[in-house]
Amino acid sequence: ETGVTQSPTHLIKTRGQQVTLRCSSxxxxxxxxxxxxxxGQGPQFIFQxxxxxxxxxxxxxxxxxxxxxxxxxxxxxxxxLELDDSALYxxxxxxxxGHSNTGELFFGEGSRLTVL
Amino acid sequence: xxxxxxxxxxxxxxxxEAVTLDCTYDTSDPSYGLFWYKQPSSGEMIFLIYQGSYxxxxxxxxxxSLNFQKARKSANLVISASQLGDSAxxxxxxxxGPAGYALNFGKGTxxxxxx
Numbered sequence: 001e002t003g004v005t006q007s008p009t010h011l012i013k014t015r016g017q018q019v020t021l022r023c024s025s026x027x028x029x030x031x032x033x034x035x036x037x038x039x040g041q042g043p044q045f046i047f048q049x050x051x052x053x054x055x056x057x058x059x060x061x062x063x064x065x066x067x068x069x070x071x072x073x074x075x076x077x078x079x080x081l082e083l084d085d086s087a088l089y090x091x092x093x094x095x096x097x098g099h100s101n102t103g104e105l106f107f108g109e110g111s112r113l114t115v116l
Numbered sequence: 117x118x119x120x121x122x123x124x125x126x127x128x129x130x131x132x133e134a135v136t137l138d139c140t141y142d143t144s145d146p147s148y149g150l151f152w153y154k155q156p157s158s159g160e161m162i163f164l165i166y167q168g169s170y171x172x173x174x175x176x177x178x179x180x181s182l183n184f185q186k187a188r189k190s191a192n193l194v195i196s197a198s199q200l201g202d203s204a205x206x207x208x209x210x211x212x213g214p215a216g217y218a219l220n221f222g223k224g225t226x227x228x229x230x231x
Contacts, residue, residue, distance in 0.1 A: 031217075033217065033218070035219075035221075040223070041223055041224075042120070042207050042209075042221030042222050042223050042224050043161070043207070043219075043221050044221070045218035045219065045220070048217050048218070055217070056217045056218060058218060088159055090159070090161060092161070104151060104163040104166060105161075105163070105219065106163070107153075107160055107161035107162075108160065109158055109159045109160040110159040110160070112159070
């Protein structure tokens with residue numbers, strides 16, 4: 001089965017710019033969630049998409065937005081980039097409403113964003 | 117307030133020895149799930165083991181076992197017979213509620229396995 005893939009793997013932006021990160025979910029998974037992992041920290045939940053709708057959101061401002069497409073792939077968009085947005089952005093997929101029998105998420109390798 | 121606490125920033129263990137990584141959690145929800153993930157330098161989070169709050173027995177997956185002490189709100193990961201490839205960051209995480217979707221992660225423990 002195809003795992004979670006993310007693109008780009010690395011990118012550099014300047015403050016105030018906008019960025020779009022992409023994620024293809026694991027085959028058969030219909031739910032995608034995004035996490036931000038700052039250096040030396042654990043991942044923090046940004047939001048989750050199920051059936052092309054956002055169905056959960058963490059403590060992130062509205063300039064963090066997303067989309068899910070009919071093929072379950074997803075995008076994370078961040079507007080008006082700030083220096084503190086520099087982080088590893090992880091996409092995770094799962095089946096049906098966010099949970100398998102155990103509820104584990106399957107993660108991609110992430111997109112490392114540097115904001116200068 | 118921090119929901120997941122991992123008090124060991126770094127740990128060393130010799131190859132073939134067992135190691136315990138500590139995790140305590142805080143929740144008032146009677147239904148929750150606890151997870152451990154491994155993150156190698158590549159960045160990908162790799163699922164290791166899961167424990168549900170109503171599970172009667174401690175979870176085990178190969179060399180990984182979870183020492184679940186509900187009254188103490190701890191969910192320590194035990195890795196037996198450590199291998200060099202076990203060197204990585206290890207994160208404990210919790211999902212609250214039967215319909216919860218977000219995982220709350222701790223800050224992680226860096227494990228180094230030495231020959």
